[in-house]
Amino acid sequence: MPKKTKQKSKYTLSHFKRELPLHLMLLPGLAIILIFSYVPMAGLIIAFQDFIPSKGMFGDQEWVGLKNFEYVFHLPGFGQAMKNTVIIAFWKIILGLVVPVIFALLLNEVRFIKFKKTVQTIVYLPYFLSWVVLGGIFLDILSPSTGIINQIITALGGKEIFFLGDNEYFRETLIVTDVWKNFGYGAIVYLAAILGIDTDLYEAAKIDGANRWRQTWHVTLPGMRMIIVLMMVLSLGNVLNAGFDQVFNFYCIYLGILFSGV
């Protein structure tokens, strides 16, 4: 391999020849992403058109400017839906960040390896289940008459709560179950980040007289800062999505029962 020179040389034929295999390797991935991600993105222009499907996706459609948006904004349920989305997304992002970080910190304090491994595996389990399956599971568990959670609540003297039907509790149910499903997975990323922190830093902190709390606060957390910010940024992409899969399942299951009249 030719020695790399720091100065910027011109892009020559020899460069191209050397890099050609790398470009070729990127080709299949690039093709898929162009077709299945960028073409639909370009397809978003239909938002500004009076779209008639029979004319085709990029056909000769009539442009209507922001009329479609106006229509949506004036729908009666829009304000409430927007409010719900923002509240749900906000709490999911905050709790989806705080809970795994705290869990990772707690797990990191465990010295008994077998316990650590077992807890980690169990907590990781819900991540592998689809929302469809979990929808079914929670429907049974949160059921007001036969569900185990409500049995516990009534046994403790409370009144049973219809978690999936009562609109006072639906948002909270969504948030809690989402955090429940994903915190084990999130914690793995943070645990990896903790393991990556230089142990010399802890030695230095100890010599300076820091106890465990201060070590966590001044060494572990700053060491995780980069990964926390990264995960935060990535989760921001889901704000207006607010977990479509989950809501779709939980809500439709409830409607299905309602309409079947059981």
Added chain:
Amino acid sequence: MRKKTKGRIAFQIINYSILALLAALCLFPILNILAMSFSSATAVSAGKVSVFPVEFTASAYSYVMGKKEFWTSLIKSLERVLIGVPLSMVITIMTAYPLSKDNSQLRARSVYAWVFFFTMLFSGGLIPGYLLIQNLHMMDTIWALILPTTISVYNIVLMLNFFRNIPKELEEAALIDGANQFQTCFLIYVPCAKPSIATLTLFSFVTQWNSYFDGLIFSNFPSSYPLASYLYTVVVKRDLSTLSLDDFKLLTMVDDR
């Protein structure tokens, strides 16, 4: 050496209890549903089932096994996983390898990286995606399910970070011995990254196996549903149009809600 203070011991006890409680919280719903599935309908509706089955019966399972749709959708799901996961892994590796290089080795690296990263933040959404699949005449085919989910940029980012941790000397040695980039990637890098490839294969398997929504919208007929989509119709429309009267009677035997 490390001295155990009282506070430290107290912290450890609380810490272990919290973690054990969390683990129990994660395991309990799954055990509960498993126990319910093996219990009789009367025991379930009486709320007697917690972690162990009451009045053991496997009628729920024989009900599902007896459904033709269950088997066709299971085969569809297996097909999806068997084609989709290897394809996705090969393309992920082939994309991550060039992206793990320096800018000096691949000048357009940052451009490529942004092209991929951009899709992590923005997407075309439901309707254009549906129109695309329709225009490509992929409705009801297995490709409508596999191809759009082949690339997960998140997995590519993980993969390229694993590749970056492999010592550069290995690559240089391979190139000196006359290997080309394809050989370096698949004969040197891939064996070195086996554990991470196993992890990503698992992720990719879970995505392919669990996604139900694409199965619902990209299929015109219930016969082309993968397992997760079929399951969705079962869970949601427990007793709507898809069920015959006999089915309904059977279902009340299993679950009388």
